[in-house]
Amino acid sequence: MTQDAAVSPSTPEPTRDGTRVLHGVGVGRAGVVGPVATVAAPPAAPSDEPGTAPEDVDAVQARVTEAFGAVAEGLRAQSAAASGPAVEVLAATAQMADDKALRKQTLAKIAAGEGPVTALDAVVDQFATMFEQAGGYLAERVTDLRSVRHRVVARVLGVPEPGVPALTVPSVVVAGDLAPADTAALDIAHVLAIVTELGGPTSHTAIIAGQLGIPCVVRTAGAVDLTDGTVVAVDAAAGTVEIDPAPEVAAAFALRAEGAARLAEDTSPGATADGHPVQLLANIGTPEDAERAAAQAVEGSGLFRTEVLFLEAQTAPTREDQAAVYARTLRAFEGRKVVVRTLDAGADKPLKFATQPDEENPALGVRGYRLVRTVPDVVTTQLEALGDAQRETGIAPWVMAPMIATPSEARDFAAAARAQGVEKVGVMVEVPSAALRAPAILAEVDFVSIGSNDLAQYTMATDRLRGELADLISMWQPAVLDLVAATARAGQDVGKPVGVCGESASDPVMAVVLTGLGITSLSMAASAVPAVRFAVKSHTLEQAQAVAAAALACDEAPDARAAAVAALVPGVADTLGL
Template sequence: MSESPTVERARPETELSGVGIGLVAEVGVVARMADPPPPPSAAASQEPADVERKRARQALAAVAADLRDRAAQAGGDAADVLEAQALMAEDFSLAAAVEEGVKAGRTAARAIYEAFAGYREALAGAGEYLAARVADLDDIRNRAIAASLGLPPPGVPELPHPYVLVATDLAPADTATLDLSKVVALVTVEGGPTSHTAILARSRGIPAMVGCAGAARLRDGDEVLVDPAHHVVVLNPEPARVGAARAAAAAVVGSAGAVGAGATADGKAVALLANIGGPDDVAGALAAGAEGVGLLRTEFLYLDAEHAPSVEEQEGIYRRIFTELGDRRVVVRVLDAGADKPLAFLPVGKEPNPALGLRGIRALRAHPDILRDQLAAIARAQSGTSTTVWVMAPMVGEPAEAEWFVAQARRAGLATAGVMIEVPSAALLTEEILVSAAFVSLGTNDLAQYALAADRQLGTLAHLLDPWHPAVLRLIGISAGAAASAGKPIGVCGESAADPLLACVLVGLGVGSLSMAPTALGAVRATLGRYTYDECVRMAGLARSAGSAAQARAVVREAADEL
């Protein structure tokens, strides 16, 4: 935990709740992001249309170039996000909409504003994945407007001392290139556990609190304690609380270097794996001590493509990943796309509620050629390597879907095929699903969303999306019990696995492997090693019997402290 300027506490200690990202608490003074530029005037331009047209084109080009520069600096997941933003700024149809605005007599700034407004409305109603990109679109718009007016782009304040960055929301361009010697934590009013702020905070190891509505009242210079493990931001924290947080942070940091196979204190093995999004993530995962990969997201091959990648293109990328992993295990999730992640070559039509629409396994069954090519590429890439390759299907809801997927995998020459348990029906029918599936993997992010009827992208519902919720834990317990009876593996690849104490609960429920962001592996490994399997079972029982997520977390923490 870093040091920060001493601020006299003039107000009583106040807790603000949100969704915590990370394990280490940080204390610092608040520095707020500047508000975005106001909407440009709708008054007619006093300049010729050619001048405004050139100004608008140059502004969008400058924004795209700046985003690519930032991508080059950031690397990894952040680079992919920023490259996607740059493509948005260069979108042909967006440029055409700006052109129409200029022709109608608008200034460059106003034409840009109005063009983005149409896209913003479309994205906001297009389902979970694209709705989450609205903040990205707003950031590009604000940067382009500023460029067209000759103003500096909105961005992170530059201060000579460490601080906690507070904003309504943060764009990828802001989070990807943060100076971590100055920014000790992030707090956003909006956003959820799958927002870009959350994703990039995890990948860069920055403590964060998202969906913290109370943060709107924080002001520059306020002293705050950001405690993601307890899902609170504490305004004017008491000295004793800061001291306790510093001690806990030191313990977490000290455990980050823990290596070796995952196991409880009495030696029950628990495979600790990494979630990765592409070949560039493998080295970091192995360096963090991952025993393998529990979730290889393959969407990176598809989302920016106008045409489905060929079998040869896919094979080359998969082979690169498998070769680097050596003789470890990798669980490849086949394309998880559909109405909420629309692809030009995988049309599903307009749906009123895309989160409940033709997605995951449903979309693949509607377009079996996409799955056939992907499975063929995976099988060909596995040939000649020592990697143990498992494949799994997303959003499976019933045994027939599992049976269909397993048949496709075997036809491609892949012997070990399983499914993700992400919807309550699949959790309740795990016993029947495992008649054909070789394993199951719990996607706790979506499982919580569907079990609790709370949209993952809505900051106003972030407090409901808690994997500690007893309803979610009971579903996990049902699935784990079925897997034990069938003698087949069950793991968790949702971010709940990255919470060290919840990891112990998951093991106590019967989960045999945990896959998470690589930055969380050390702390989870160290925490598991403190408790016996029976103690994990006891903690799981306490959590399942609780009446709320907050109560479950509290009773387990109390029990863990006593053990």
């Protein structure tokens, strides 16, 4: 995922031959050429919508309630049929459609005489403002919220639900913004790429696109001006959308794809040119993900997101149900490393049985391991189930807690996990305080894993959704790299593993930098592994350290990445299409 692009210009930039180019932030490394298929604008409130007469209130309220229910049910059905991170996103959006406050306030406005769409829009605007002011993960839910609004309004008005049109030929899907629910429902056989005018590189839609291997360019000014059928060249690596490209562009993309296919032929374990091991792992969210990833050339999983098991539940899943899921996942990898992240709920992943009401800033509130303060039984039961799965399979998972901020929290989690028989206990480094106190935290646990998305967000005080701030949230920010380097040094000092499981691990150049800093494992979407394997394998450890030093010597994120690219072993950048 490339996150170093500047803020897009408001008009296409002409090239030397007069071709117009739109600039954005790229997700992935592929390039494709194809016709545009635009996503229709969401239904608007009728300009002359009449108010609801007193005698019609019950009927209108019933129609709106039915629309909310139908939207929620449809999203749950999509979630059940999805895989990977789409399961989690769709389930969370379904929960939003089920939100009692959203419905209650809408129905109240209808009872007061407002028209149904007018009422819903007023409530959605109120919630959106609240989410944006809260910032952090909750701000990311605004897109989901408006997606629910659009679907409900369509049902109320009796018009087709908005979303991606039915595609009959492979196309580049273009939208002002694309709700994660829409991204998750894409017909992959007919989607060449995704281009949006809004959004950011760590938004849910971008992450799903990366997981599915779909090239994507977000924050692309001018994208909504593209028309159906216009041929464009989407270069995710460069973060560009070229209008009416020359024939040689497609040929260059074909050569890049051939190179990627050749890289995938190497299935050796991750290591530098001089044999220094760097484990290459896959991020997963379900047992089905585990079974698919395990069939590929990965050394296990560095991040098993367990939230999917909890998101649609009205009550916490039982110990037995959880143990069965964990055992299936462990068996899928046949003894290879599996790092399980305990429940990372709260903020953008609310649970009906655990989320705290009325948190002013959920991203800084009760999320992740902090649930132990409010619903300790949920945490205890999960650890019990992980211990059961370990005993049943004879395979020891690596278990880590998210949102650890202090050594005492690490100590308490380690004690609780070990009490259930968990042999390998770690924590995530997502909060700057954890990176700064990494030596003390590593004294309490067996390993740590860096969540680069959250570490960048909290370090730079930047919303992950704010595309116009993509330069600040980049992992190439020197302040973020400094914290990664400090954590890696702490691990080297005591001989304990320090991994990275955020999306930054999928960037081959960043992978070389992380290797040079002393990171011992990299976890990413399985599709990104071949390019990362090649980049790491092309450098000795000493050469990787020189690439890392070049990046650390810079004061700005774009300069850091440019310096790292320039320091790569000759030929690597060309092979990767940089």
